[in-house]
Amino acid sequence: MKVIIVGASHGGHEAAFELLDRYSDIDVTVYEQSDFISFMSCGMQLFLEEQTTKRDDVRNFTPMDLEMRGGKVQMNSKVTKIDPSVHQITVKNLITEAISTDSYDRLILSTGVTPALIPIKGVDLKNIYLMRGRDWAIKLNEKLHDKTVKNVVIVGAGYIGIEASEIFAKAGKQVTVVDKISHPLGNYLDEPLSNEVKNELIKNGVSLYLGHGVSEFRGDSGVTQVITDDGQHFAADLCIIAAGVRPNTDWLAGTVDLDSRGWIATDPFLRTSQPDIFAIGDAILPAYASVGKQAPIALASTARREARYVAENIYQMSQPERPFSGVNGTSALRVFGLKLANTGLNDYSAKNLSIKTESSLYVGSLLPSFVKLDNPRVMIKLTYNPINHVILGGQILSQANVVEIVNTIALAIKGKMTLSDLAEADFFFQPSFDKQWSILNLAAQHALGEYMTIA
Numbered sequence: 001m002k003v004i005i006v007g008a009s010h011g012g013h014e015a016a017f018e019l020l021d022r023y024s025d026i027d028v029t030v031y032e033q034s035d036f037i038s039f040m041s042c043g044m045q046l047f048l049e050e051q052t053t054k055r056d057d058v059r060n061f062t063p064m065d066l067e068m069r070g071g072k073v074q075m076n077s078k079v080t081k082i083d084p085s086v087h088q089i090t091v092k093n094l095i096t097e098a099i100s101t102d103s104y105d106r107l108i109l110s111t112g113v114t115p116a117l118i119p120i121k122g123v124d125l126k127n128i129y130l131m132r133g134r135d136w137a138i139k140l141n142e143k144l145h146d147k148t149v150k151n152v153v154i155v156g157a158g159y160i161g162i163e164a165s166e167i168f169a170k171a172g173k174q175v176t177v178v179d180k181i182s183h184p185l186g187n188y189l190d191e192p193l194s195n196e197v198k199n200e201l202i203k204n205g206v207s208l209y210l211g212h213g214v215s216e217f218r219g220d221s222g223v224t225q226v227i228t229d230d231g232q233h234f235a236a237d238l239c240i241i242a243a244g245v246r247p248n249t250d251w252l253a254g255t256v257d258l259d260s261r262g263w264i265a266t267d268p269f270l271r272t273s274q275p276d277i278f279a280i281g282d283a284i285l286p287a288y289a290s291v292g293k294q295a296p297i298a299l300a301s302t303a304r305r306e307a308r309y310v311a312e313n314i315y316q317m318s319q320p321e322r323p324f325s326g327v328n329g330t331s332a333l334r335v336f337g338l339k340l341a342n343t344g345l346n347d348y349s350a351k352n353l354s355i356k357t358e359s360s361l362y363v364g365s366l367l368p369s370f371v372k373l374d375n376p377r378v379m380i381k382l383t384y385n386p387i388n389h390v391i392l393g394g395q396i397l398s399q400a401n402v403v404e405i406v407n408t409i410a411l412a413i414k415g416k417m418t419l420s421d422l423a424e425a426d427f428f429f430q431p432s433f434d435k436q437w438s439i440l441n442l443a444a445q446h447a448l449g450e451y452m453t454i455a
Contacts, residue, residue, distance in 0.1 A: 192361055
């Protein structure tokens with residue numbers, strides 16, 4: 001079988017390695033339009049804070065890694081067209097501009113997303129940057145150490161924007177974050193937890209101007225001012241746009257079905273509208289495992305799970321035995337001294353998907369009160385079905401590094417556990433690490449309104 005993979009990032013990389021490790025009678029070629037295989041954008045904060053080994057180590061794999069397994073990588077090679085009727089792709093070499101074709105038995109689209117630019121006046125000025133990919137990482141690193149860059153305005157208070165704010169604030173820049181949403185990380189954390197993030201940012205010198213969008217960038221050649229929709233002016237030597245992403249699928253229009261926003265339409269088996277063409281990664285809408293409804297969940301972990309599923313079923317000539325099981329969208333972030341994580345549904349995603357939920361916020365200490373060790377405060381919010389109490393989501397935030405607790409909640413969601421299951425789950429007790437009822441037991445008991453004799 002000959003398999004072509006379009007895109008070498010998380011999904012494409014995982015699919016290629018899974019196929020080559022699983023099967024001996026397979027021919028795998030990865031086409032990638034960039035000149036670098038394959039920068040890990042989720043490691044950009046560590047890269048910019050000089051917490052990585054070497055600049056070019058922030059990657060998933062090298063071409064040699066794949067070639068040693070028998071695969072092939074074509075860099076600087078942009079797939080411009082697919083002809084499903086003859087199972088053929090057209091490729092443009094971005095160095096020589098030569099056009100070639102290649103054939104496939106199965107095709108895997110892992111085209112990913114591109115950062116969304118704001119279509120306003122001045123967006124083409126110099127010193128307006130994005131924060132995705134190796135090229136932008138190198139440019140941002142130069143500005144980070146540029147003493148003439150004093151004022152940095154970040155458009156977007158999501159994960160990427162908040163990461164950028166911390167990086168540049170630590171470098172001594174005056175940082176302002178502007179966004180239409182009313183709370184930082186408002187799409188990921190519910191308000192009580194996002195308020196903690198807000199306070200942490202302000203405490204560390206980051207200015208927030210939320211509830212308003214950007215209407216214009218001003219400057220002669222390079223940006224010098226950012227103007228908001230209510231007329232506020234912010235000085236800017238550098239502006240970073242982190243205002244969401246859009247699927248990199250314009251070239252696929254008319255070839256495979258896309259939705260109104262350009263996401264690739266897939267069935268429950270990650271098949272596109274065309275035979276023998278699968279799609280994985282950030283350009284599709286996977287289903288939330290808890291409720292079965294599709295949503296954009298752009299995470300490396302999501303792409304890898306999809307790739308593993310496709311590799312497992314790629315030889316199936318008919319429908320696979322099981323559909324893709326969906327994902328929880330589990331993610332985590334450090335914001336100065338805070339560590340936070342979320343999984344499954346929150347208020348924002350539940351509203352967007354028209355899912356009725358209830359939730360409960362528990363705040364407590366991690367260790368027994370008699371322990372002299374640092375006893376951090378922990379916030380846990382559980383989201384659940386109001387009728388049967390099946391757990392649908394969870395969020396956690398603390399100064400302590402307890403984010404891995406969210407993985408237990410993710411497993412509970414996958415297993416369709418209820419609050420009662422979690423309330424009595426058999427976790428260990430050792431007072432150097434936890435209480436006799438673990439903090440996750442207590443969060444579930446609190447959601448049930450139970451009286452807790454041992455806190």
